[in-house]
Amino acid sequence: MDDGRSRGDRPVSHRSRKAAGIPSLDWDGKECPPGQRLFESRSILNVEGAVPGGLLLRADARDAAAHLMEAHEGRVNLIYVDPPFLVGSDFLATTGAGTGEKCFAYSDRWASPGVYLCLLREVVVLCHRLLREDGVIYVHVDQRVSHWVRCIMQEVFGLSRDRGVIAWHMGNGVKARRQWGCAHNDILCFSKGDRFHLRSERAVLREPFADGSVRAHFRSVDESGRRYRLRQINGREYRYYADEGRAVGSVWTDCPSMSARSPILEQSTGYPTQKPERLLERIIEASSDPGDLVVDLFCGSGTTPAVAQRLGRRWIAGDAGRLAVETTLVRLLALDGPPGVEVSDLVVQEPASLERLASLLELEERHSDARGIRGRLGDRRVLVTDRVERAAKGDCDWVFLVGSGVEACAAFDAGRTGVWRCHPESPSSVSPGPLCFASGFVLDAQLEADGRLRWSMQGRYLRRQGQARWIEGAAGIESIASWMLVADGRLLARGRGCPPERIDASLLPAAGCAFDVTLRVVDAYGFDGRCTVDRECSVGCEPARGRTTLRRSP
Numbered sequence: 001m002d003d004g005r006s007r008g009d010r011p012v013s014h015r016s017r018k019a020a021g022i023p024s025l026d027w028d029g030k031e032c033p034p035g036q037r038l039f040e041s042r043s044i045l046n047v048e049g050a051v052p053g054g055l056l057l058r059a060d061a062r063d064a065a066a067h068l069m070e071a072h073e074g075r076v077n078l079i080y081v082d083p084p085f086l087v088g089s090d091f092l093a094t095t096g097a098g099t100g101e102k103c104f105a106y107s108d109r110w111a112s113p114g115v116y117l118c119l120l121r122e123v124v125v126l127c128h129r130l131l132r133e134d135g136v137i138y139v140h141v142d143q144r145v146s147h148w149v150r151c152i153m154q155e156v157f158g159l160s161r162d163r164g165v166i167a168w169h170m171g172n173g174v175k176a177r178r179q180w181g182c183a184h185n186d187i188l189c190f191s192k193g194d195r196f197h198l199r200s201e202r203a204v205l206r207e208p209f210a211d212g213s214v215r216a217h218f219r220s221v222d223e224s225g226r227r228y229r230l231r232q233i234n235g236r237e238y239r240y241y242a243d244e245g246r247a248v249g250s251v252w253t254d255c256p257s258m259s260a261r262s263p264i265l266e267q268s269t270g271y272p273t274q275k276p277e278r279l280l281e282r283i284i285e286a287s288s289d290p291g292d293l294v295v296d297l298f299c300g301s302g303t304t305p306a307v308a309q310r311l312g313r314r315w316i317a318g319d320a321g322r323l324a325v326e327t328t329l330v331r332l333l334a335l336d337g338p339p340g341v342e343v344s345d346l347v348v349q350e351p352a353s354l355e356r357l358a359s360l361l362e363l364e365e366r367h368s369d370a371r372g373i374r375g376r377l378g379d380r381r382v383l384v385t386d387r388v389e390r391a392a393k394g395d396c397d398w399v400f401l402v403g404s405g406v407e408a409c410a411a412f413d414a415g416r417t418g419v420w421r422c423h424p425e426s427p428s429s430v431s432p433g434p435l436c437f438a439s440g441f442v443l444d445a446q447l448e449a450d451g452r453l454r455w456s457m458q459g460r461y462l463r464r465q466g467q468a469r470w471i472e473g474a475a476g477i478e479s480i481a482s483w484m485l486v487a488d489g490r491l492l493a494r495g496r497g498c499p500p501e502r503i504d505a506s507l508l509p510a511a512g513c514a515f516d517v518t519l520r521v522v523d524a525y526g527f528d529g530r531c532t533v534d535r536e537c538s539v540g541c542e543p544a545r546g547r548t549t550l551r552r553s554p
């Protein structure tokens with residue numbers, strides 16, 4: 001029987017599945033028009049070279065997959081997908097090491113389940129194309145959507161490529177009263193081709209036998225004192241050792257979620273929904289070998305690339321969220337690796353509309369009114385508009401103008417406003433405005449042993465005072481959106497707005513240690529600057545644009 005599996009790159013059509021008697025899932029808008037996006041890609045941050053084979057993308061998963069197609073179609077060994085679960089709320093991250101400060105991580109709100117399923121289906125179809133013939137995909141969801149997603153995957157991959165559902169028992173308490181409290185997530189596993197190779201002999205895919213079973217069945221002891229049992233299978237005798245354990249099945253209870261989420265544990269990044277490294281270790285060991293290519297397009301805090309890197313796999317990771325990419329970057333920098341880390345430039349795409357710019361900025365509390373789109377960036381009230389007269393009412397802290405000409409800015413005289421730069425590579429086509437980072441900025445900083453942080457920022461900005469003109473100075477400080485302080489790749493502290501005058505000295509590495517501290521600020525336009533600081537004096541700084549090299553102390 002035709003099992004409805006895909007032929008070549010394309011999933012079989014609805015009609016032929018129906019003819020073969022295979023049920024399929026239908027919803028309004030299932031075949032959503034190509035190009036329709038809920039998340040706009042903002043930039044692609046490429047850290048190729050940070051670690052061998054590593055590539056980090058900030059992009060919608062669909063754009064990232066499409067971007068990878070040319071070089072990687074049919075070449076990926078393993079894909080892990082851990083998308084939002086249709087929860088209907090926003091997720092906050094705990095930032096500011098030890099301060100408990102929260103900031104927006106990502107939204108899991110959807111207009112309807114159908115809109116959510118459109119994203120999932122498109123991602124699954126693209127991932128199917130990226131996989132090698134012997135490649136495997138794991139899709140991590142929960143009981144809200146797993147039945148739908150499994151149907152979609154059976155349509156795309158075929159029934160015979162369904163390799164089972166892992167019930168991951170998170171080990172958290174449950175408190176539901178109206179229904180059974182859900183204590184597990186579902187991880188759906190599909191192979192692209194007929195072959196499915198599970199490396200169940202590897203240690204992380206084994207679990208100990210129950211004590212009773214060891215006592216009852218493993219009664220023999222070999223010359224080195226190991227307990228074993230003999231079994232006859234199809235006329236052959238096999239020896240099983242008690243200390244080798246047994247292959248894990250589809251219920252995983254030994255990768256507690258707490259190991260990734262507890263702030264006192266090293267792997268915890270504060271990112272919500274972070275998965276434990278052991279969970280990824282098991283998946284990666286089960287379905288790949290050292291040197292294989294592992295892809296995760298919803299990488300969140302970077303668990304997959306961090307584990308893949310540690311296990312000697314090549315990896316490509318992506319996420320649509322700014323915080324996710326920053327968290328992943330910090331996590332990867334902290335791994336043992338080559339001493340030099342190169343971070344390549346941020347490529348900002350041209351915003352085309354108010355809607356697009358508003359989603360690029362990831363405004364919180366976003367809503368529209370007669371003047372444009374409003375929202376917040378941290379504690380700043382933001383208006384995104386295309387008419388400067390609408391902006392000059394003083395009821396917001398920052399205004400982002402889209403597509404306005406110089407004339408439109410003539411009456412606009414507020415220091416704390418900004419204009420989106422359309423073409424970061426060519427200053428001549430920057431949309432002019434009262435304040436704009438044009439040629440980047442240079443940061444300089446000193447950190448005293450008592451935690452006092454002196455920093456300054458100088459740049460070349462386009463400012464409008466009568467006529468638009470380039471100015472040199474520190475005016476851009478007003479548009480700093482966030483800062484972070486990283487010591488030898490470990491996040492020390494972070495926050496919104498300008499860096500503080502002092503950070504908690506107890507967070508610093510011990511006195512006398514050689515260490516590099518990097519201060520990084522990101523401005524409201526998405527441009528970032530970073531510099532290396534030490535306790536004595538500034539030891540160097542890098543321009544915000546261009547390649548940045550972070551060097552570790554020998």
Ligand SMILES: C[S@@+](CC[C@H](N)C(=O)[O-])C[C@H]1O[C@@H](n2cnc3c(N)ncnc32)[C@H](O)[C@@H]1O
Nearest residue numbers: 060061082106273274275298300301303320321
């Ligand atoms: C459940 S979290 C992933 C957590 C991750 N596995 C970890 O261990 O930290 C889901 C992630 O999907 C990202 N995301 C949501 N929609 C996306 C999209 N369309 N494309 C790419 N990433 C998206 C969110 O920013 C979030 O980081």
